[in-house]
Amino acid sequence: DGGITQSPKYLFRKEGQNVTLSCEQNLNHDAMYWYRQDPGQGLRLIYYSQIVNDFQKGDIAEGYSVSREKKESFPLTVTSAQKNPTAFYLCASTVEPLGVSYNEQFFGPGTRLTVL
Amino acid sequence: QQPVQSPQAVILREGEDAVINCSSSKALYSVHWYRQKHGEAPVFLMILLKGGEQKGHEKISASFNEKKQQSSLYLTASQLSYSGTYFCGTARAGGTSYGKLTFGQGTILTVHP
16 A cells, blocks of 8 residues: 555654654655644644755754655654754655645654653 | 634534634635644645635535635534544745645644534
């Protein structure tokens, strides 16, 4: 079955350590997105990529980095520069590079990151 | 700029109706609606496009007022499975906002037996 996988589901890290969250999709979608969700709040865009080897900052990119070397993969690194990294992280994809206006976003199951 | 949703929370009994609103101060190309259960991924409900086109689940009803940049989601004859947090996401055409959605803060819907 096609879909988006994120691993791990739960992640614990010590303060000051970098951590990489995995996102893989087999939907053959061009565009991929990373969102952060804090309790009781909406989804805030961290980074997005509309095509391989290209990505743009979202609304809260500081302290995060991404890469898009393959169409199906869009890993997110939470660096030690991120002041408050504990949150629920969601990866999503859309079929066309600029088609998010016209097409639904498919979401992965999310990774809950806790920094101790 | 983040769209504003209202109300923040709704409590219903099974069979009752509810309306969730989403308002933006910017000109929109489309409005998306998603539902999220606690700890799970958001699930697509509907897209409303400028010009009147709609895409989504047949049992979901929504409207998009392009002049006012407002959208409403209508939940009728609610079921227990409707419980969750509803998010609207807005897409603007052109400029630096092209190609991404901005989500509202969410509306928590609770349906009791």
